[in-house]
Amino acid sequence: MLRLEPRAQPSTLMQATAPLLAIVATIIGGGILFLILGKNPFESIRIIFWDPLFNEALVSYTRPQLLVKAAPLVMIALGLSFGFRAGIWNIGAEGQFVMGALAGSAVGLALHPMQGIWILPLMLVSGIAGGFVWAMIPALLRVYFRTNEILVSLMLVYVSYKILTAMVTGPLRSPIGYNFPESRSFHDNPSMHNSELIAGTGIHWGIVITGLLVILCYYVMRRHLFGYHVNLMGQSNKVARFAGVRINLVIVVCLGITGALAGLAGILEASGPAGKLSPHFPVGYGFTAIIVAFLGRLHPIGIVLAGLLMALTYIGGELAQFMLDAPAAAIQVFQGMLLFFLVAADVLVNYRVRIGTPGRPTSGAREVTAGSSS
Amino acid sequence: MSKADTHRTDAGRQFGPLLCLQELSKAYPGVQACDQISMSIDHSAIHALLGENGAGKSTLVKMIYGLVRPDSGSMSFNGSAFAPAQPRTARAAGVAMVFQHFSLFEALTVSENILLSLDDAQMAGIAERIRGVAESYHLLLEPGRMVGDLSAGERQRVEIVRCLMQNPKLLIMDEPTSVLTPQEVDSLFGTLRRLAGEGTSILYISHKLEEIRELCADATILRQGKVVDSCDPRECSAEQLAEMMVGTSIGRAGSKQKMRDRILLRVAGLSLENSAPFGVNLSDINFDLHAGEILGIAGIAGNGQDELQGALSGELPVSSGQCQLHGEDVITHSSSRRRKLGLLTAPEQRLGHAASPDMSLTENTLLSGTLRMKLAPRGIVDWKHTRRFATDIIEGFDVRTSGTQAAARSLSGGNLQKFLIGREILQKPEVLVVNQPTWGVDANAAAAVRRALIQLADAGSGILVISQDLDELLEISDRIAVLSAGRLSRSLPTSETSRTEIGLLMAESQDATS
Known part of the structure; x- marks a missing residue:
């Protein structure tokens, strides 16, 4: 009989290997999925995981795309990691992403056709503010009315979608767009355009800023007292309160960081790769970033690796769609499987698998706690 | 014992005892819960x-x-x-x-x-x-x-x-x-x-x-x-x-007569309303704690011990009253600010309150030592300094562990308690509030903890020891008061009181609560 035995101390080895185990399990599970769909599993896996990186015919497109897709995922996941470490579950980064894009775009479009090097930075600051304000709604409701931030932040995603649609069919609709529900293209005005910095690499300001943020977050997590307080809260509020942590402040700051970074990612995406706002602008980066954060162990470096992997599944998934005629949902199933297997593999961090029946009366002591105490 | 013996000889008769226990023992890590218990029920x-x-x-x-x-021993039921x-x-x-x-x-x-x-x-x-x-x-x-x-x-x-x-x-x-x-x-x-x-x-x-x-x-x-x-x-x-x-044995009570005049901590009219399930309200708590003194608070758990500790540490908001440290009322101060002024506490629950279970001892050192030991100047953690402080605690208090990187939960109850008490003592507190300092701790560690508390008091700090263990309080404290149903009795000098007196007070107070 298989049995789980608690470890005296969390295994650092397993903390590192659990994501790898999850990836392997996902590849196997995904292969089986494609087999059931009637596709060659080996070819499918190769198209998703190998071709975007190494197929000579594709890399000129796919390699830059990898960075373009990974940057917003990593940026949002970095923000999420603070809250997740503290046990604050912001599930609504997608909404903060959209509101950041809207706020930043609105500022930029209002200034059009003005020119100036200060316009793009101003848009980015507005984007940060938009995401931050949107995240303050669940934060303040939680602090003052003890609402559940999971529900509030998630519901606000759908509100943000509606606002986006209202804006692109109303005030932000392009005057030269034949009444299509979309904004003016940011590519029209070089001052608003978050353009490629080095041609052919896909590198735009978002990727540069993400790189800097990774270093900053690593430093704050590791060296700053705030990072320590966040970790303490994740252990228990009682410990944190004993240590003198101002719990409500940490809740607000964590949600604020997530909102600000998601908003920044939103405006960078809108003014860069997306190029304009439309109802199809959100593609679920805010949700996928949750998987990225956990797959990356809530650690900045891990998040970079996880973000790249997720970007790979996006691009590989697109390839699989037109090369194999695979359904678009297959890639979401892939991403879902990854999180699922990760959560399963995480059990091994705190438990070890033992084969056989329990030997000695350690189980006796457990029964005491299970029974009535007095 | 004598009764159990007579029953054992009765066992041959037609109507022997219904249940007979012979030398039943059971140990949990760090505590011998039952030690060779023999008894019988007719x-x-x-x-x-x-x-x-x-x-x-x-x-x-x-x-x-x-x-x-x-672990050992036998039972017989109905013969x-x-x-x-x-x-x-x-x-x-x-x-x-x-x-x-x-x-x-x-x-x-x-x-x-x-x-x-x-x-x-x-x-x-x-x-x-x-x-x-x-x-x-x-x-x-x-x-x-x-x-x-x-x-x-x-x-x-x-x-x-x-x-x-x-x-x-x-x-x-x-x-x-x-x-x-x-x-x-x-x-x-x-x-x-x-x-x-x-x-x-x-x-x-x-x-x-x-x-x-x-x-x-x-x-x-x-x-x-x-x-x-x-x-x-x-x-x-x-x-x-x-x-x-x-019990009736006489402890070391009265061996210390060192009442000093200087009042370190004065608590007056302290009341607290606890809305938590099974929470106890504190009403009108008054006491003075002098320099160099150990004041024992006796009483059965669940009579406001955790609330008193929380109110003094600043973790629980109080509804009224004062808490003067060196004459300055700190009742509205945050727990960090109280710590800075020298009011330190050691809660009863080790894992999940006093210590963060999955974090290393170094990280747990930072938990309460940040301010007084200046472990994080301008918010930036000095890990080297923190590790050195953790090592000092481990060496100074004989904590048996694999090192500063060991997770708090991997330590035995006694070793973790020595670490946690040591963490507060090495910060040289003006006033230390300890809740159940030797609860679930093996005898050696318990003795070490008590010794450390006495030394701290001898060095001039004031210590409030909240404990269910009357023997412990009689051994180390200068005065004893009883906390029952959220009220604190007046304190009696340990040398002038008897176990019987306090034991009765405890049992009575328990009746009053239920």
């Missing part, structure tokens, strides 16, 4: 098991009921060997138990709850069977009612009827009156006497002395896992019982 007897919290009463009855397996591996076996033999905390499902009816516990569950006719049993013992009970709608007394009746449906030969009752009104207690006693009259033996666990004197004909007294005495409680005074319960 047929049709109401037998009291008396002892302070932590004396081993619960562990002992859990062994009889098959919830815990003894044959008895070693229940699980409660089902014990029930089959005729042992039933009513727990202190009810184990009922509130969303189910009385019948359904009772049905769940029966080994021969049959829905048909269950209500009639329940009514039959309930009526024959004059226990008012309506099988169709939801348990959630019942009072504590009614719920207990459900538990009792549930036990009686199994026709037990021995009924174990763990602190049955702690949730009952006086009227319910009277009716419970009537039921128990009737049961005993019909041949069922009852093992009655309590620390309420008057109750035991009224109800029981035999009593076995446990102290620190050992049988210390047995008697007929009807022939003993409450004072005598209290003395047996808390």
Whole structure:
């Protein structure tokens, strides 16, 4: 009989290997999925995981795309990691992403056709503010009315979608767009355009800023007292309160960081790769970033690796769609499987698998706690 | 012991004891819960098991009921060997138990709850069977009612009827009156006497002395896992019982006479309303703590100990009152600011309150030492300095661990407690508030912790020790006060008080709370 035995101390080895185990399990599970769909599993896996990186015919497109897709995922996941470490579950980064894009775009479009090097930075600051304000709604409701931030932040995603649609069919609709529900293209005005910095690499300001943020977050997590307080809260509020942590402040700051970074990612995406706002602008980066954060162990470096992997599944998934005629949902199933297997593999961090029946009366002591105490 | 011996010789007779325990022992990590306990319970007897919290009463009855397996020793029940591996076996033999905390499902009816516990569950006719049993013992009970709608007394009746449906030969009752009104207690006693009259033996666990004197004909007294005495409680005074319960040996009390004039901490009119479940309110707490003094706060857990510690540390907001440290009122200060001023605390719960279980000892050092030890100047953690401080604690307090990177939860209770007390002491507190400093700690570590506290007081700090362990308080404190139902008694100099006096005060206060 298989049995789980608690470890005296969390295994650092397993903390590192659990994501790898999850990836392997996902590849196997995904292969089986494609087999059931009637596709060659080996070819499918190769198209998703190998071709975007190494197929000579594709890399000129796919390699830059990898960075373009990974940057917003990593940026949002970095923000999420603070809250997740503290046990604050912001599930609504997608909404903060959209509101950041809207706020930043609105500022930029209002200034059009003005020119100036200060316009793009101003848009980015507005984007940060938009995401931050949107995240303050669940934060303040939680602090003052003890609402559940999971529900509030998630519901606000759908509100943000509606606002986006209202804006692109109303005030932000392009005057030269034949009444299509979309904004003016940011590519029209070089001052608003978050353009490629080095041609052919896909590198735009978002990727540069993400790189800097990774270093900053690593430093704050590791060296700053705030990072320590966040970790303490994740252990228990009682410990944190004993240590003198101002719990409500940490809740607000964590949600604020997530909102600000998601908003920044939103405006960078809108003014860069997306190029304009439309109802199809959100593609679920805010949700996928949750998987990225956990797959990356809530650690900045891990998040970079996880973000790249997720970007790979996006691009590989697109390839699989037109090369194999695979359904678009297959890639979401892939991403879902990854999180699922990760959560399963995480059990091994705190438990070890033992084969056989329990030997000695350690189980006796457990029964005491299970029974009535007095 | 003498009583147990006579019973053993009785065993050959036709009506020997119903249950006979021989040298039962059970140890948990760091504590010998039961140490070679021998006793016996006669047929049709109401037998009291008396002892302070932590004396081993619960562990002992859990062994009889098959919830815990003894490390050594043997039992015989009704003349044959008895070693229940699980409660089902014990029930089959005729042992039933009513727990202190009810184990009922509130969303189910009385019948359904009772049905769940029966080994021969049959829905048909269950209500009639329940009514039959309930009526024959004059226990008012309506099988169709939801348990959630019942009072504590009614719920207990459900538990009792549930036990009686199994026709037990021995009924174990763990602190049955702690949730009952006086009227319910009277009716419970009537039921128990009737049961005993019909041949069922009852093992009655309590620390309420008057109750035991009224109800029981035999009593076995446990102290620190050992049988210390047995008697007929009807022939003993409450004072005598209290003395047996808390022991009679004289400690080192009175050896220190170092009352100093300087008041470090003055608490005046402190009240706190606790909205948490099972929370206790503090009302009008007053005391002075002098430099170089150890003030002991005795009392049974759940009388406001955690609340007092939380109010002093700044973790719990108080509703009124003052807390003056060096004459400055700190009651509105955050816990960080109090710490900075020298008011440090060591909570009872080690993992999850005083220490973060999965974090390393170094990280746990930072937990309370940030400000006073300047471990994070301008918010940037100096890990090297923090690690050095952790090493100092480990070396200074003989903490057995693999090193500063060990997770707090990997340490034994005693070693972790030495670490946590050491963490506060090395910060040179002006005032240290310690809650249950040696709870669940092995004897060596407990002695080390006490020694460290005395040294700290000798160096001029004021220490407030909140403890259930009266021996401990008599050993180390200069004055003792009792906390009961959220109220603090006046303090008595340890040298002028006796165990009996405090033991009685503790037992009385327990009666007042329930």
